[in-house]
Amino acid sequence: xxADIGMLSLTMALLLAVYTATAALYGGWKGRWTWVESAxxxxxxxxxxxxxxxxAVVYSLVRLDLSLAYVSEVSSRATSLxxxxxxxxxxxxxxxxxxxxxxxxxxxxxxxxxxxTDRVLMPYVIGVATLTTGFFIWLVVFVANPFARMWVVxxxxxxxxxxxxxxxxxxxxxxxxxxxxxxxxxFGMIGHPPTAYVGFTGFVIPYAFAVAxxxxxxxxxxxxxxxxxxxxxxxxxxxxxxxxxxxRWAYDVLGWGGFWGWDPxxxxxxxxxxxxxAFLHSVMITEKRGMLKVWSVVLIILTYLLVIFGTFITRxxxxxxxxxxxxxxxxxxxxxxxxxxxxxxxxxxxxxxDTLRSEHEMESFLSREAVFLFQNMxxxxxxxxxxxxxxxxxxxxxxxxxxxxxxxxxxxxxTGPMFAALVLLxxxxxxFAWRKQAARTLGKALWGPFAVATLIAVVLGFxxxxxxxxxxxxxxxxxxxxxxxxxxxxxxxxxxTVRKEHPLEALVNLIxxxxxxxxxxxxxxxxxxxxxxxxxxxxxxKETQAPLRxxxxxxxxxxxxxxxxxxxxxxxxGREVLEAQVSLFKGDExxxxxxxxxxxxxxxxxxxxxxxxHTTLAGDVYVLLVGWEEITASSATFKIYWNPLIIxxxxxxxxxxxxxxxxxxxxxxxxxxxxxxxxxxxxxxxPSSGG
Amino acid sequence: xxxxxxxxxxxxxxxxxxxxxxxxxxxxxxxxTDDEVNAIAKKLYCPVCxxxxxxxxxxxxxxxxxxxxxxxxxxxxxxxxxxxYFVAQYGKxxxxxxxxxxxxxxxxxxxxxxxxxxAGIVIQVLRKWKARRAVAxxxxxxxxxxxxxxxxxxxxxxxxx
Numbered sequence: 001x002x003a004d005i006g007m008l009s010l011t012m013a014l015l016l017a018v019y020t021a022t023a024a025l026y027g028g029w030k031g032r033w034t035w036v037e038s039a040x041x042x043x044x045x046x047x048x049x050x051x052x053x054x055x056a057v058v059y060s061l062v063r064l065d066l067s068l069a070y071v072s073e074v075s076s077r078a079t080s081l082x083x084x085x086x087x088x089x090x091x092x093x094x095x096x097x098x099x100x101x102x103x104x105x106x107x108x109x110x111x112x113x114x115x116x117t118d119r120v121l122m123p124y125v126i127g128v129a130t131l132t133t134g135f136f137i138w139l140v141v142f143v144a145n146p147f148a149r150m151w152v153v154x155x156x157x158x159x160x161x162x163x164x165x166x167x168x169x170x171x172x173x174x175x176x177x178x179x180x181x182x183x184x185x186x187f188g189m190i191g192h193p194p195t196a197y198v199g200f201t202g203f204v205i206p207y208a209f210a211v212a213x214x215x216x217x218x219x220x221x222x223x224x225x226x227x228x229x230x231x232x233x234x235x236x237x238x239x240x241x242x243x244x245x246x247x248r249w250a251y252d253v254l255g256w257g258g259f260w261g262w263d264p265x266x267x268x269x270x271x272x273x274x275x276x277x278a279f280l281h282s283v284m285i286t287e288k289r290g291m292l293k294v295w296s297v298v299l300i301i302l303t304y305l306l307v308i309f310g311t312f313i314t315r316x317x318x319x320x321x322x323x324x325x326x327x328x329x330x331x332x333x334x335x336x337x338x339x340x341x342x343x344x345x346x347x348x349x350x351x352x353x354d355t356l357r358s359e360h361e362m363e364s365f366l367s368r369e370a371v372f373l374f375q376n377m378x379x380x381x382x383x384x385x386x387x388x389x390x391x392x393x394x395x396x397x398x399x400x401x402x403x404x405x406x407x408x409x410x411x412x413x414x415t416g417p418m419f420a421a422l423v424l425l426x427x428x429x430x431x432f433a434w435r436k437q438a439a440r441t442l443g444k445a446l447w448g449p450f451a452v453a454t455l456i457a458v459v460l461g462f463x464x465x466x467x468x469x470x471x472x473x474x475x476x477x478x479x480x481x482x483x484x485x486x487x488x489x490x491x492x493x494x495x496x497t498v499r500k501e502h503p504l505e506a507l508v509n510l511i512x513x514x515x516x517x518x519x520x521x522x523x524x525x526x527x528x529x530x531x532x533x534x535x536x537x538x539x540x541x542k543e544t545q546a547p548l549r550x551x552x553x554x555x556x557x558x559x560x561x562x563x564x565x566x567x568x569x570x571x572x573x574g575r576e577v578l579e580a581q582v583s584l585f586k587g588d589e590x591x592x593x594x595x596x597x598x599x600x601x602x603x604x605x606x607x608x609x610x611x612x613x614h615t616t617l618a619g620d621v622y623v624l625l626v627g628w629e630e631i632t633a634s635s636a637t638f639k640i641y642w643n644p645l646i647i648x649x650x651x652x653x654x655x656x657x658x659x660x661x662x663x664x665x666x667x668x669x670x671x672x673x674x675x676x677x678x679x680x681x682x683x684x685x686x687p688s689s690g691g
Numbered sequence: 692x693x694x695x696x697x698x699x700x701x702x703x704x705x706x707x708x709x710x711x712x713x714x715x716x717x718x719x720x721x722x723x724t725d726d727e728v729n730a731i732a733k734k735l736y737c738p739v740c741x742x743x744x745x746x747x748x749x750x751x752x753x754x755x756x757x758x759x760x761x762x763x764x765x766x767x768x769x770x771x772x773x774x775x776y777f778v779a780q781y782g783k784x785x786x787x788x789x790x791x792x793x794x795x796x797x798x799x800x801x802x803x804x805x806x807x808x809x810a811g812i813v814i815q816v817l818r819k820w821k822a823r824r825a826v827a828x829x830x831x832x833x834x835x836x837x838x839x840x841x842x843x844x845x846x847x848x849x850x851x852x
Contacts, residue, residue: 256747263742291820361823370817377809385802392789392798400794405736407744407787414802545725607749627754637725 003068006056007147007163010097013049013104014141016042017134021127028123028215036123040111043126046133047108050101057094057146061087067173069161070094070146076179076603078574083180086189089197090180092330093146098194099311100136103201107133110205110231118227124212129204132308135337143330150174182601182608185573188249196242196269200307202235203276207304210297214348220355225283225296230664232300236280237660239273244653255609255624257641258537259649262411267390268310271383275303278379285372289434290359294349295376297356301345306383308338313390366439368432375425378418385414412538416469420476423531426524427480430487449482470539477535481528484521491518511662519663526659529652536619536645545626545639553585557642559614559621560585561594566633576600580625580636584614596625596638619644723764731770732757738781745785 020042027035057070061084066072074091075084089095107129115122140146151160151169160166179185206228213224246266247259260266279299285292312334362369389406397403431437431445453475461471488507491514495506511518544556548563555561564581571577579597583590594612601608614621620643627637732746737753745753756777763773777785789795 256744261742358820358823361820362817363821365817365821369820370813373813373816374810377813378806381802381806381809384805388801389798392795393784396789396794396798402782402784404783404789404795405742405785405787406789406798407736407742410788410798413788414799418806543726543729545729547725609749639725639729 002056002059002063003065003147006053006060007145009049009052009056010137010141010145010147013046013053013100014134014137016046016049017130017137020046021130021134024123024127024130028127036126039123039126039130040115043104043111043130044108046130046137047101047104050097050104050137053097053146054088054101057097058085058088061085061094064177066175066177067149067171068146069148069150072150072174072177074177074180076177076574078572079177079179080573082187083185083189083573086193087180089193090184090189093140093144093148095193095197096136096144097140097146099197099201100133100140102197103129103133103136103204106202106205106231110208114227118209118223120216121209121212121218121224121227124215125205125208128211129208132204132208132341135333139330139333143333179574179603182575182599182604182606183253185575186249186253188245188252192242192245192249195238195245199235199237199239199242200269200272200310202231202238203272203300203304203307205231205235206279206300210300211345211348214297214352214355217352217355219293219297219352222283222287222290222293225286229283230666232276232280232283233660233664236273236276237657237664239269239276240656240660241653243269243273244650244656248650251646252613253608253610255611257541257543257611257622257624257639257643259646262389262408264390265310265314267386267411268306268313271386272303272306272310274379274383274386275299275306278376279303281372281379282376285369289369291362291369292373292376293356293358294353297349299376301349302383305338305342305345308334308341312338362434363436366432366437366442368429368434368437371425371429371432375422375429378422378425382415382418382422385418386411389414416538419531420473423476423480423527426527427476427483430521430524431483445486446483449479449486452482453479467539470535473531473535473539477528477532481525484524484528487521488518515665515667516663519659519661519665522659522662523656524659526652526655529648529655532645533647533649533652536648537643540619540644542642543639545637547627547635547637549635554638554640556621556640557619558586559591559640559642560587561623561638561640563636563638564593566628566636568633571599574602576602578625578628580628580638582612582623582638584621584623594621594623596623598625615647617647620646721765723761727764728757728761731760731764731773734774734787735777735785736787738777738785744787 020039023035023042024039027033027037027039060068060071061075062081064071064075064077064079064084070091070093074087074094079087083090087094089098107126110129111122111126114125118125145163148161148163149165150172151162151165152172153160153166153169159172160169165171209224209228210219213219218224243266246269250256250261251259254261276299279296282292282296282299286296312330364370389411392406393403427449428442428446431442456478457471457475460466460474461468466474488510491510492503492506495501495510496503499506501509511522542557544554546554548554550563550565553560553562561582561584564583566578566580568576568578577597577599579595582594582596584592584594592614594614596612597610599608599610600606609624609626612623614623620641622641622643624639624641625636626639629635729746733744735745737743737745737748737750737756739752740748740750743753745756760773763776768776774786783790783795789798791799
């Protein structure tokens with residue numbers, strides 16, 4: 001009954017989407033405002049209809065309505081309430097509905113909030129955003145329907161999953177469901193997938209605005225960029241959080257001692273993040289200097305294409321990956337959709353090239369424009385490298401017939417130097433002035449941080465016998481941290497002398513008055529912190545493994561574990577738990593008890609190794625139970641990782657969120673922000689539409 | 692997933708036939724440690740699981756492969772010999788990174804080429820911008836702006852920062 005209501009509203013949503021896109025585009029084209037208004041209202045209705053469908057799926061999952069194929073795929077009697085609810089995005093069918101729902105939420109929000117300020121663009125924004133949302137709703141209805149039931153067709157062994165019964169079929173209701181993929185049975189289920197999805201879908205807004213600006217010719221001005229700046233930041237922030245939580249989840253569950261494995265699906269999420277970050281920077285040049293207009297449009301189109309490509313990879317099982325829990329025949333529709341979007345967007349861009357002429361020029365290679373350009377180039381080059389590494393196994397198989405692996409060492413070697421160059425540019429870019437930077441003042445500003453960083457890196461490098469690359473990494477981190485902190489100090493000093501403010505007051509006021517700028521610098525500092533985490537993981541990680549009898553010990557990096565015993569019990573949710581108890585000592589001093597375990601999921605026949613970690617500021621002790629004596633349980637094999645500096649990764653992540661929120665926070669000033677054009681010939685203040 | 696199990700089983704059989712495990716041949720005294728085994732397994736990829744290094748892979752097959760590395764080490768094989776053996780047995784996919792020969796060279800060349808071409812384009816664009824400025828400055832501004840307006844704008848810009 002509830003499922004039928006969900007199915008009905010889902011169908012309504014699809015019809016509404018068709019109507020909305022048609023009415024919006026037609027109204028915009030013919031200048032019929034009533035059509036556009038109707039489209040706006042319909043776009044809000046899409047969100048309501050999909051909300052009903054989502055509630056219906058969640059209700060069916062919670063009540064374990066096993067007549068639905070989706071419920072039996074991702075839920076079971078043993079599944080906890082928490083996992084039943086989050087199972088909404090735990091499998092193919094539900095996750096695409098969830099995706100479409102989030103996208104429709106963005107669509108409805110923008111249709112309501114930006115209605116009065118961006119009338120000219122609105123018909124096309126609604127039209128374009130509804131087209132892509134509609135594609136996903138279509139997928140939900142026709143390809144991966146969460147309301148599909150199971151049917152037994154006479155004369156066939158297979159169970160048919162369909163909404164409408166095939167001829168002569170009888171319904172099939174299993175006794176119990178299969179339950180969620182074991183790897184997903186974790187608290188992280190509430191964090192990583194939803195944030196990642198919000199991040200992905202959020203990029204529909206800047207994309208729709210860019211395309212609308214191209215269609216209307218409004219691309220001449222940067223109004224669309226100003227309008228979407230904070231929407232883009234929201235999408236970017238959630239994508240960043242999604243990446244971080246994904247890393248944390250992998251660290252806690254996958255048991256390989258790290259947080260990033262260059263898995264195709266991780267890459268699929270990293271790529272739009274890279275181009276999105278490049279976009280956030282290139283629009284600064286577009287806004288401030290009227291340059292790189294084409295480039296900014298290209299970047300947002302690319303970002304959105306990569307978002308769709310990312311879902312394509314994740315949801316189709318095209319490449320093998322730890323995320324390949326959702327395989328299906330979605331490939332072809334996705335392929336066609338990406339093709340249409342690609343051709344459509346870029347044809348439009350080419351037709352409107354004349355509206356995107358650069359307004360300004362620069363005076364010197366030593367200028368912020370030049371630094372920004374190189375930075376953008378690096379972001380794109382890393383994206384290309386990641387893309388190439390991700391698809392290369394497929395290409396190789398196609399061409400040579402042999403499947404090869406492109407693993408972490410490849411990505412580390414190829415993208416590592418580029419990331420390093422990027423971090424370096426991040427450190428020096430704020431010191432460059434627009435147009436022209438005198439080499440002398442630049443040298444003066446950089447001299448101090450350079451000397452301090454070099455001194456520390458050289459001393460530390462020799463003392464700790466570091467790998468040269470590691471020492472360089474340390475140098476880079478210190479240098480960039482110092483140059484960025486100096487920017488804060490310069491601003492604070494100015495306020496302290498001019499306005500006689502207390503240092504702390506000066507800092508707070510400085511940030512509060514220039515939220516965008518200093519929020520950005522805080523994000524830069526966060527990136528430096530995370531870089532430190534990456535260096536620790538990459539160059540200073542240590543590991544050891546040995547079989548231990550009860551009472552025996554194993555040492556690593558000043559820590560010792562003592563094996564105290566094994567115990568086996570039936571855990572919740574259909575798992576057999578084998579838990580080891582080990583005592584952790586630092587030197588001779590007892591620190592705490594750790595309980596690494598191995599969960600064996602009986603139905604799925606899948607083991608999951610859950611590490612036990614002890615976190616300190618210097619690093620994590622990460623203990624894994626990798627093997628044991630089956631019968632006597634008197635001995636077990638442990639692997640210990642020493643993961644130094646890893647806490648910087650997570651604290652850097654929190655800092656990134658704080659910085660982005662500061663940059664995002666609306667200012668009253670932003671509303672009357674004026675677009676200054678510095679050339680006297682064109683010096684007319686243009687009131688912007690606000691952020 | 693059933694075919695995968697079959698493939699694993701077959702791969703096993705092949706491995707057993709072509710290279711019988713040499714457990715009996717060992718002295719048992721100076722068996723290579725887990726760390727020595729992992730150091731090599733780390734550089735290899737599980738031939739059957741998606742994107743999983745051999746040192747952390749949990750399947751039974753991988754466990755056996757690690758034991759095989761231990762045996763080979765005990766027999767005095769070098770790291771290179773073991774790696775070569777695995778490549779010969781299971782194909783190049785067991786290597787963590789594409790070999791720098793044959794078609795896979797492309798995997799390495801393209802990103803490098805991308806950076807070179809990208810840098811070239813950036814420099815070209817910068818040159819163009821500079822050149823355009825030379826032209827732009829040659830033409831005097833056509834609209835006169837009163838100096839007080841310029842002063843006001845400058846002041847407001849100052850305040851903005």
